[in-house]
Amino acid sequence: MRKFGLIGYPLSHSLSKKYFTNKFEKEGIKDAEYELYPLESIKDLPNLIASNPDLVGLNVTIPYKEQVISLLDALDPKAKVIGAVNTIKIEEGKLTGYNTDYYGFKDSLVKFIGAKPMPKNALILGTGGASKAVKAVLEDLAIEYRFVSRKPNKGQLSYEEVNSSPNYLSTTSLIINTTPLGMSPNEDSLAELPYDQLTKDHFLYDLVYKPRKTAFMQKGIAAKCWIKNGLEMLHGQAEAAWEIWDK
Ligand SMILES: NC(=O)c1ccc[n+]([C@@H]2O[C@H](COP(=O)([O-])OP(=O)(O)OC[C@H]3O[C@@H](n4cnc5c(N)ncnc54)[C@H](OP(=O)(O)O)[C@@H]3O)[C@@H](O)[C@H]2O)c1
Secondary structure, three states: OEEEEEEEOOOOOOOHHHHHHHHHHHOOOOOEEEEEEEOOOHHHHHHHHHHOOOEEEEEEOOOOOOHHHHHOOEEOHHHHHHOOOOEEEEEOOEEEEEOHHHHHHHHHHHHHHOOOOOOOEEEEEOOOHHHHHHHHHHHHOOOEEEEEEOOOOOOOEEHHHHHHOOOOOOOOOEEEEOOOOOOOOOOOOOOOOOHHHOOOOOEEEEOOOOOOOOHHHHHHHHOOOEEEOOHHHHHHHHHHHHHHHOO
16 A cells, blocks of 8 residues: 655645545545544654555645754755755655645646737735745746835835825736635635736636635625636645656
């Protein structure tokens, strides 16, 4: 039996086990199982691996996507640029880290834009782990971007700046929410932005996938924008992880 699983803490809201268990069943993959491994500290990872010799693949989620890097033997070049790992392949005790959020987001964003002209610029809301994969995708697609943060570092925008300007939102065609705002059960929360500046030419991408239409996306619907939630990205990053593990 090949064992796969997810590390993070806490893990009660994770959809990964359901996704992979369904996939294994649907595709007749009989030699694989997927478990949740909540770790109170990332220092418990070597123990987990030592006591589960059949473990061949792990996903990594909050709060360990960055902390796990120091425990790996090798890092995929894309994960190195991003500075975060969400997938580990274990071969003969050797751990290699990858970032499949990058591939999940890139494929989904490209599909979302479709045949329409690629947006020239973007605002990334939030500066956490997922925003780093988003940033790398925008760089690779030559889309200019600014981060919006509650505590902006140099070069980043504050929500106050965006709100007090008549043009940050109106002149930026792609707005990407990488904050947990709007995620169930806090479905009413959303970033504070001058949503009245939205037009039908704006693209709103929300990494949140539950609910399917977040409060942020509802603002886009009201202004007739193009909207997208994070479900396709979630499936895309899981499939990209499977391709790495099953090679
Ligand atoms: N669809 C997918 O496949 C996928 C993949 C990864 C993540 N996600 C989702 O993306 C979201 C973020 O994940 P993450 O791993 O990046 O989390 P994270 O590391 O905790 O970062 C989230 C960032 O959002 C901002 N933020 C947090 N709370 C906020 C609040 N109350 N108001 C405004 N901003 C707030 C913070 O940036 P500042 O401090 O700079 O404001 C924070 O760094 C989660 O909901 C996660 O489920 C989805």
